[in-house]
Amino acid sequence: MRRPEGTVFVVDDEPAVLRAIERLLRAEGMNVVAFASPREFLERHDPEAPGCLVLDLSMPELDGLDLQRTLAERGQARPAVFLSGQGDIPASVRAMKQGAVDFLTKPVNDTELLNAVRHALARDLAARAKDAELAELRRRLALLTPRELEVLGQVVAGRLNKQIAAELGTVEKTIKVHRAHIMRKLQVRSLAELVRLADRAGMAASP
Amino acid sequence: MRRPEGTVFVVDDEPAVLRAIERLLRAEGMNVVAFASPREFLERHDPEAPGCLVLDLSMPELDGLDLQRTLAERGQARPAVFLSGQGDIPASVRAMKQGAVDFLTKPVNDTELLNAVRHALARDLAARAKDAELAELRRRLALLTPRELEVLGQVVAGRLNKQIAAELGTVEKTIKVHRAHIMRKLQVRSLAELVRLADRAGMAASP
DNA sequence: ATAGGGATTGGACCAAAGTCCAATTTCGCC
DNA sequence: GGCGAAATTGGACTTTGGTCCAATCCCTAT
Secondary structure, three states: OOOOOOEEEEEOOOHHHHHHHHHHHHHOOOEEEEEOOHHHHHHHOOOOOOEEEEEEOOOOOOOHHHHHHHHHHOOOOOOEEEEEOOOOHHHHHHHHHOOOOEEEEOOOOHHHHHHHHHHHHHHHHHHHHHHHHHHHHHHHHOOOOHHHHHHHHHHHOOOOHHHHHHHOOOOHHHHHHHHHHHHHHHOOOOHHHHHHHHHHOOOOOOO | OOOOOOEEEEEOOOHHHHHHHHHHHHHOOOEEEEEOOHHHHHHHOOOOOOEEEEEEOOOOOOOHHHHHHHHHHOOOOOOEEEEEOOOOHHHHHHHHHOOOOEEEEOOOOHHHHHHHHHHHHHHHHHHHHHHHHHHHHHHHHOOOOHHHHHHHHHHHOOOOHHHHHHHHOOOHHHHHHHHHHHHHHOOOOOHHHHHHHHHHOOOOOOO
């Protein structure tokens, strides 16, 4: 079973547990990188590499929740599967509210962990795909001049060229030229596509 | 503080807890309806009334999770806040995965419960608003004839009238008429609006 | 000062879309 | 058999949108 679909970053301060989990995941053909502490993870991991987390809840210095939150603040959030020894309910609830994929209690059931990790990897891939798409949209929008952005806003708001011209204090002819430039730069071939692109990129339509 | 924003349906088999929660919520000006058992709730509650749930996790016959799932199957899901006595972690995780707003342990902290309930009510209102909007869109789409739906699909796919005519084996003139009918029936005044309406209603664009 | 990009505009046209009025054709239903 | 909605089509225009070629005007960086 090919599984180059991302890496599983495991962080646990108990060496025995860390090795056991690493072995389990590798046996399934997954790419695994193990860290003995949150600090080590923060220093060495590659935020660009696709993948998910398997975090021990209670660790010295920074616990699993803190680590998860820290990554989120850096814009490096990843789907996480939490493991806890005796962990309390409030912690599990907090983890889930924070977007955890699952929260398992030790001793961990292998099947449950594998399912949770597969879900987490899938979620990360989906999130990265969405991010990539959004980045591509913004990259294209960045090619537009300020004026073209104004015109775009009016166009996707459903205004006619004539109305846009009046609004922007110019003539219809000019708007047509801007429109043509917009279509070319954004690589869309129909108004329908243009509207979708603008909406997905989160353009605020100003009345 | 006016709070006619939905009702809080409380279900707990312990009379003392039920009364205490009811009193707490009413003191905040909330509309509350208390039920001593899941069965009673299923028989008497109004699925149309906006509002959220406060569910005891462990109850005879049907526990809180079962009740939540049963409602979901009936298409009557509501945001729920769970309360548990000694509850285990797996139960709390399952509840959160199922979409619970929060999962609190008894004895419940009043402030936490109130905050959770407020979030749940807000979430229900938002969900109902979205549902209502979607229903409105579908209501309008239902006014279209089968042919008009075909044309709509092609239009929002960015096809020209000429192309659509060829595709549907008719002439451009006919397509124009259909388009005019579509715009009128859907109450949109621009192609941009039409595209958004179709997309939000989840129209699959066929190539 | 000078090149180059951005914003604008003209003119000339062509293509696409929308409108008004009118007329058939087809089909399921009473 | 006939009614009424749906689907179609014509004709005659008007409005909009798009394209080509060409030409200013302004501002910034070299």
